Structure formats: structure tokens, C-alpha cells
Amino acid sequence: MEELVEKLKKEIIEQLNLEEIEPDDIDPATPLFDEGLGLDSIDALELIVLLEKEYGQKIEDPKKGKEILYSVNTIAEFIRKNS
Amino acid sequence: MEITISKYIKIENNTIWLNGEKVFSAGPDTDFGTFMKVLYRRYAVKYLKFFKMDNLSKLGFLASEILLAGQGLVKHYPNDKIGVFLSNSNSTLDIDQQYYDLIKDSDNYFPSPALFVYTLPNIMIGEICIKNKFRGESATFIMKEYDPNITVDYIKNLFLQNKIKVCIAGFVDYTKDNYDAFLYLAENTELLNGIAHNAENINNLYYQRE
Numbered sequence: 001m002e003e004l005v006e007k008l009k010k011e012i013i014e015q016l017n018l019e020e021i022e023p024d025d026i027d028p029a030t031p032l033f034d035e036g037l038g039l040d041s042i043d044a045l046e047l048i049v050l051l052e053k054e055y056g057q058k059i060e061d062p063k064k065g066k067e068i069l070y071s072v073n074t075i076a077e078f079i080r081k082n083s
Numbered sequence: 084m085e086i087t088i089s090k091y092i093k094i095e096n097n098t099i100w101l102n103g104e105k106v107f108s109a110g111p112d113t114d115f116g117t118f119m120k121v122l123y124r125r126y127a128v129k130y131l132k133f134f135k136m137d138n139l140s141k142l143g144f145l146a147s148e149i150l151l152a153g154q155g156l157v158k159h160y161p162n163d164k165i166g167v168f169l170s171n172s173n174s175t176l177d178i179d180q181q182y183y184d185l186i187k188d189s190d191n192y193f194p195s196p197a198l199f200v201y202t203l204p205n206i207m208i209g210e211i212c213i214k215n216k217f218r219g220e221s222a223t224f225i226m227k228e229y230d231p232n233i234t235v236d237y238i239k240n241l242f243l244q245n246k247i248k249v250c251i252a253g254f255v256d257y258t259k260d261n262y263d264a265f266l267y268l269a270e271n272t273e274l275l276n277g278i279a280h281n282a283e284n285i286n287n288l289y290y291q292r293e
Contacts, residue, residue, distance in 0.1 A: 016197070019120075019134035038131070045196035053193045 004076045012072070015050045016043050028072035036071070044069055055079050086242055087277030091253075091267035091288050092150045094142065099149065103291050115262060119145060126152065130214060137178040137201035138262070140210045143169060143255040146264040147211045154268070156249060157216055165217040166250035167208045168238055169266075170224040173258050174204045207255060219247050229254040229265070231285035239280070242271050254289070265289050 009023040018037065030036040033044070047069050051057045057079055059065050068078045093100040097109040097118050107125065109118050119141045123133055128148050136144060156165055178201045186194050200206060205223040212221065220241055224234055234252060241247045253266035267288065269280045278284050 017135045018131070020131060042135075042196050042200055049193050049195060 001076060001080060004079060005072055008072050008076055008079075011050060011054060012047070015046055026072060028076070031071055032069060047075070051075070051079070055083070057082050084242060084271055085277075086239060086269050086271055086280035088267045088280055088284065088288070089270050089272075089277055090150060090154070092146055092265070093289070093291070094146050094149075094264040095262070100291075101149065103288070122149070132210075132214075135197060136210060137175070137181075137198070137206075139171075139175060139177060139204070139255065139257040140201060140207040142257055142262055142264050143207040143266075144210050144214070146253075146255065146266045147215070147251060150251065150266050150268060151215065160249050162216055162218040164219050164246075164248040165215075166219040166238070166241060166247035166252075167211055167217060167221045168224070168234055168250060168252040169204075169208055169222075170226055170229055170234060170254045171204050172226065172228060172256045174225050175202050175206075177257055177259055178202055211251070219250070229256075229289060231282040231289070235280065235282045235285065238269065 005028045006023060009026045009028070012018070012026070012032075013021055013023065016037075016039065021037065026037065032047075033039045039047075044065070048059060048065070051059065059068055059078075068074055091102060097111060097113050098105060099107045099122075107122075109121055113121070115138060119138075122128075122145050126145070126149055128145070133141065133144060178198060182195070182198045182202055185198060186192060204225065205221070208221045208223060212218065222237070226233060238247075238250060238252055241250075249268065249270045251266055251268055253264070255264045255266070256262065265288075267285065270277075278288070
């Protein structure tokens with residue numbers, strides 16, 4: 001799980017062009033949106049693309065998107081459960 | 084009413100001219116992406132969203148940041164009276180091509196929302212307005228080459244109708260082979276050494292070199 005979290009951090013930085021952020025700057029439990037990395041709605045869509053492209057995972061229920069994309073930990077948990 | 088140009092900037096060939104004076108130049112071998120990062124850090128922009136922008140928006144955004152440094156426009160004018168009017172030759176062709184390359188393989192079809200949002204040239208204006216909290220009139224004009232004759236009367240009319248009290252206007256263009264940014268600040272005030280806002284003067288400033 002820890003390995004997946006670290007991999008996700010790197011992928012999020014690359015996919016979202018978080019130029020001045022290092023993987024160690026991301027607390028996997030901190031909310032990605034609003035506070036934390038301050039991501040926006042376009043970033044959320046990019047994360048959905050990332051999940052589909054890299055992990056073949058689709059968020060089937062849009063209502064659960066907010067919960068799944070809450071933090072790096074919740075994304076990792078979603079991938080783990082569905083793999 | 085006297086509309087005057089109080090400040091202007093030109094960015095081309097890895098060089099910046101502010102009010103006609105060369106203020107910074109990077110080496111000719113510096114690529115566009117590196118040049119943008121150098122400017123971002125040199126002018127201490129501190130706006131992480133910059134790195135998500137496409138090349139056209141980066142260019143227009145940084146030109147506006149350097150032009151507006153120290154101006155405090157929103158302190159002097161109501162937000163909804165600050166306009167932005169930009170012209171451009173190649174629209175968003177650079178990012179259009181990138182987006183097309185990304186989606187052309189139907190077996191590997193993962194459209195990027197972050198790229199797609201930049202496939203409209205007025206997004207560049209949006210980035211400037213969001214950062215600076217400008218909420219006035221705005222427009223993007225696509226033309227073969229920069230021709231202030233097309234925009235001067237439009238801008239003047241907005242001043243006359245009191246729709247705007249100040250504006251940023253000019254030309255921002257980007258292709259993978261070339262780029263060019265020219266922005267000016269026009270205000271309804273008789274400034275000492277202000278330059279009258281007309282097509283002839285704007286053309287002179289646009290083509291001006293030290």
C-alpha cells in the first residue's frame with residue numbers, strides 16, 4: 001500500500017503539472033482539494049483520467065467521486081479494493 | 084476624453100522591453116519553456132496555476148504580470164471597470180495540435196480535460212482576470228497580423244460608454260516556432276508623458292526597438 005501511495009504521489013505531480021511540489025510535500029492523508037494541494041475541478045477530471053489510464057479503474061458512481069478523490073490515501077484504497 | 088497609454092511591454096526572442104527599454108534577455112539558446120520558468124522566478128510571480136497553463140496563456144499571463152507589477156489596478160479602479168482586450172494570429176493552434184495528438188489514437192483514447200480547457204484563445208484572458216480579480220469587459224480578436232486599427236475604436240467606445248475606466252490590450256501569439264507578446268495599459272487620464280491611444284502610436288510602440 002505504501003508503495004502504491006508513493007507511486008500515486010509521483011503520478012499526480014506529473015499529471016497535474018505540480019511543478020514546485022515534491023512527493024514528500026504531499027501528506028497522503030491531507031485533502032487534495034481546497035486545502036492541501038488546492039486542486040480544482042479540472043484537476044479532479046485529470047485524476048479520473050489518471051485512474052482509468054494507469055489503473056483501468058472507473059469511478060462508476062459519480063456521487064462517490066468526492067470521497068474517492070479526497071486524498072492520496074483514499075485513491076490508493078480505491079485502487080487496492082478494485083484491483 | 085483623453086485615453087492614454089501609460090505603460091507597455093514587449094516580449095519576443097527571449098527578451099523583454101518595458102516602456103521601450105530592454106529590461107531582461109535570456110540567451111538565444113534558451114527554449115520557450117525554460118524562458119517562461121526563468122521569468123516566473125525572476126518576477127516572483129507565486130501562482131502555482133501558472134504551470135498548468137498552455138504556452139499561449141503562460142506568455143500572456145507573464146506579460147500581464149510584468150506590465151501590472153506595482154500598478155495596484157484593483158485599488159484604483161472598480162473591478163468591473165477593468166477590461167482586457169487581446170489579439171492573436173494563431174489562436175490556440177499549438178494546444179489544439181497537442182490535444183489532437185493526444186486523442187487521435189482510438190485505441191489509446193484518454194482526452195485530457197486540462198489540455199482541452201486551453202483550446203479557446205479567450206482562456207488566456209480568463210487566466211489574467213482570475214489572477215487579478217478583473218471583472219470588466221473582455222474580448223479576443225483573431226487577425227492575420229496585429230492591426231490596432233481594428234481594436235482601437237472598439238476600446239475607445241467602451242471608454243466613452245463608461246463600460247471601462249482602464250484596460251490591458253495588445254497582441255499575444257504563440258506557435259511552436261515563434262512567439263510574440265505586446266501589451267499596453269490604457270487609462271482615461273491625462274498622464275504626464277502619456278501616449279495618446281491611437282493606432283499609429285500603438286503600431287509605433289509595437290514595432291519599437293531600442
